[in-house]
Amino acid sequence: MVIEEASEATSTGGKGIDVLFYPSSVAVIGATPKPGHVGYVIMSNLLSKFKGKVILVNPRYDSINGVKCYKSITEVNDEVDLAVVAVPAPVVPQVTADAVKKGVKALIIISGGFSEVGEEGRKLEDEVRAIVKNTPVRVLGPNCIGVYNADNGFDTFFLPEDRMGRPPNGPIALISQSGAVAAAILDWASRRRLGIGLAVNYGNKLDVNESELLEYLANNRNVKVITIYMEGLKYPGEGLRFLETARKVTQMKPVIVYKAGRTKASAGAVASHTAALAGDYEIYRGAFRQAGLIEANSVREMFDLAKALATQPLPRGRRVLVLTDSGGMGIQAVDTLSTLGLEVPELPETIQSMLRKFLPPLAIVRNPVDVTGSATDEYYKIVLDSILPTSYVDMALIVALMQIPGLTPNLVNYIIDAKRYGKPMVVVSFGGSAMMEKFNEALENNGIPVYATPDRGARALWALVEYSMIKKMLREEVE
């Protein structure tokens, strides 16, 4: 009975969400010529980057920096798809009513001062809810940072570009409960050229909630991996809806979640921070497992895993080839892999004796295969070509410490060439030289994720195995 209710609810979910990410015309209500103000930053960002029409609204101005400004959105003759609202909370009900009257399809209410601040704010929030009720108009927020879309330049993150870098377009989407965390993640991702093409923060979720966003992103063809930063669900019964939605979505594409507010102490901090009541972490953890969400332990790990899931095929088993030019790095990789339940099987004697013919006498050929500090690019090629296409391994962790003299940037081509075997590969590359930077960049540009340490690479492979389990390509069984 509970299942039916939940799936009925989700079946209507996601309607009218698309316009939040892909509007063709946007009104900025609260546009202002005063630098530093939220309305100013949003206006400037949209005017300079958005590949659509931007309309400015503020009763105090006839024009701002040479662009016409309307007194009210109702005065605009052309169609307006979406209104971004950045005015003081008490004015929000009025401008919402105007926007509904104008016929917008959605609003993003950036303004704070609603249920997160107490009873007065809650009343304002109810007022806004009542205005959009029984209309097809969808609302994101209030008290949110809104949407970032690298594809069309639609960006309501009210932080100037010199403070918050914008990541390049790419297959990763981010749903964040915290606006500040979302902004920090995008800034961080932009420096690492990590392709977070879409990001959204939903604030007080007066209307659109995380479950609907999740369902929408599942159906967005540009998105390959969804990441979620979550502090806690808020309303009774929301958990089941989230669980049911996530269960469907994770069969379509991988979803990685990082839940903050795990301990009792920080759970308290979260509650006072966003007015969300962080739930008991163990229950969340169970629900995540059940829904097929892959759980990360930090923001960084979330994107380590996302990078692999966005680029690599899924493994058919748990067996890893560890190929390394450093024994120590190989051992570290094996440590983490076995802790995570992955296997590093010894290669059969036939393969070992063949490898011995081509590799120097000091090389170790059991697995990890250690081509040693005297390795050349060709050694890597020989090992990859002779082991990856066999049925003895399901994926590869390749450690390439570029400090050794025999390795050249050409190694990139050999690794990329091994993609044809259809097995997941991650590369561990650690150091600081310019050559290494180039090496890493060339790999990542060609869809091979690179990690600075063996444990991070190992964990990325674990995520691929997890997702194979979730997709039921591997089945839950008693050992």
Added chain:
Amino acid sequence: MVHDIVAKALSEGRFKLLDYEAYELLEAYGIPTPGYRVASNYEEAIKAANEVGYPVAIKVISPDIMHKTDVGGVILNVNSDDEVKRACEEMNSSIKRLAPYARVSGFLIQHMVQGGLEVIVGGLRDRIFGTVILFGIGGILTELYKDTSMRIAPITEDDALSMIKETKAYQLMIGYRGMPRRDIYSLVDVIVKFSRLMIENPQISEADLNPVIMLENGKGSYAVDARFIIKPT
């Protein structure tokens, strides 16, 4: 779909199911319990013990006693007719002394399942997620090790198996250091059925089957003791 037993207990203003009601409810959902009988005096108790088979546990039946062990209302490992008689007498006098107000309506005589692995299966209601099912290692170690896993009901067989595998207790089940392999799929069955019981009876606010005793592979698992806390919805 609320079971009659739950409805009846609520109509009598009780907050907890009696032992035999709990066992009946479990049986109605196909969750195995050790054989038991209700007896009103020691003669009936002896007869009952012979029917369910020795050794038996004897538990007092009283709507007024919350913690049976505190008033001497539970006697374990009773092995013969004589011992049954003595246990009944002992229990009567102990309760008269420690809980003079309590109404005693009889004794529950239950076969004792021997030599299994004790685990706990529980259920609770969460404001956000609804019905939560818990699994963990049983006995006094439960709280010390916090070796538990949780899922949201209703749960599937795969969910149940993955929640079992998530715990360290799983290592004990698959034969840790020469320990016998336990009947894991019978535990999966218990968890799935218990999840259904919780979903269909929303008046149960909390419940635990503690312990569930897992026997060797092929011999099943039994809910040996069960506590159901009820309240009107």
